Amino acid sequence: MKEKIVIEALTKAFYQKEKIHTAVEDITVSIRDGEFVCLVGPSGCGKTTLLRIIAGLIKESSGSYNIQREKKESPLQSMVFQEQGVIPWLTVRENVAFGLKMRGLDKRIVKERTDRFLEKVGLTAYARQYPKELSGGMKQRVSIARAFANDPEILLMDEPFGALDEQNKFILQEELLHIWAETKKTVLFITHSIDEALLLADRVLLMSAGPGSIVRDITVDIERPRTMEKVRADPRAAELFVEIWNHLQEEVQKGRKGNSS
Numbered sequence: 001m002k003e004k005i006v007i008e009a010l011t012k013a014f015y016q017k018e019k020i021h022t023a024v025e026d027i028t029v030s031i032r033d034g035e036f037v038c039l040v041g042p043s044g045c046g047k048t049t050l051l052r053i054i055a056g057l058i059k060e061s062s063g064s065y066n067i068q069r070e071k072k073e074s075p076l077q078s079m080v081f082q083e084q085g086v087i088p089w090l091t092v093r094e095n096v097a098f099g100l101k102m103r104g105l106d107k108r109i110v111k112e113r114t115d116r117f118l119e120k121v122g123l124t125a126y127a128r129q130y131p132k133e134l135s136g137g138m139k140q141r142v143s144i145a146r147a148f149a150n151d152p153e154i155l156l157m158d159e160p161f162g163a164l165d166e167q168n169k170f171i172l173q174e175e176l177l178h179i180w181a182e183t184k185k186t187v188l189f190i191t192h193s194i195d196e197a198l199l200l201a202d203r204v205l206l207m208s209a210g211p212g213s214i215v216r217d218i219t220v221d222i223e224r225p226r227t228m229e230k231v232r233a234d235p236r237a238a239e240l241f242v243e244i245w246n247h248l249q250e251e252v253q254k255g256r257k258g259n260s261s
């Protein structure tokens with residue numbers, strides 16, 4: 001499968017008063033077209049920084065990244081955040097259609113795509129409601145529908161289910177897996193949850209304590225389609241859990257020592 005995102009020697013340093021703080025350091029990795037990749041690492045190791053660089057929201061200090069473009073008319077990337085991803089004064093339908101309208105697409109196409117993704121996330125009946133009338137899980141569904149409806153080259157997700165209760169999280173994770181399997185999008189997804197990474201990912205990139213670099217590239221060789229019950233019962237998942245957990249613990253300890261010195 002061809003490469004979709006190629007990151008080479010990417011480094012980001014923030015300048016704070018007279019101090020320089022390196023958030024991510026020398027990251028080199030390639031992500032293939034259609035792959036679902038989870039970034040896992042200790043708090044503050046630079047996951048969001050890396051995602052924001054690839055989203056074009058902040059500029060790298062050195063190194064480079066490239067997103068392979070296939071369709072001239074599609075946006076390069078869409079991002080889904082943990083919260084505040086919806087526009088409060090627009091209805092559910094208008095939120096999902098927002099990016100498509102901004103691109104000046106034909107009304108018929110906007111309607112067809114908006115309807116399709118509203119249906120996929122189970123929000124057709126709520127299309128005329130405003131975000132304040134929705135639960136947290138429903139708002140995240142709106143963000144996910146909008147991101148996929150935009151038909152971007154890649155999807156960037158920063159702990160999109162981090163603020164949800166367990167029940168809602170499981171439902172949305174499985175919905176996301178269905179949409180991903182249908183659309184074959186390339187996804188880069190940040191999570192703190194090893195269970196979430198094992199349910200969703202083809203690969204887990206494990207980051208070191210800050211400055212963050214990629215210390216392990218782990219293939220999640222668990223059969224698809226996956227459900228939480230199947231993954232939980234899979235002995236391979238248990239092995240991978242322990243492997244990731246041990247590395248994460250090591251990195252957290254290193255980070256603590258680094259912070260106290």
Ligand SMILES: Nc1ncnc2c1ncn2[C@@H]1O[C@H](COP(=O)(O)OP(=O)(O)OP(=O)(O)O)[C@@H](O)[C@H]1O
Nearest residue numbers: 014016021023042043044045046047048049050210
């Ligand atoms: N705009 C900024 N200016 C200065 N420092 C920043 C800025 N953004 C992030 N940092 C610093 O860079 C480091 C990495 O932050 P980042 O948010 O990328 O980590 P993270 O791995 O996503 O953290 P978490 O898992 O807790 O969300 C942190 O030490 C943070 O304080």
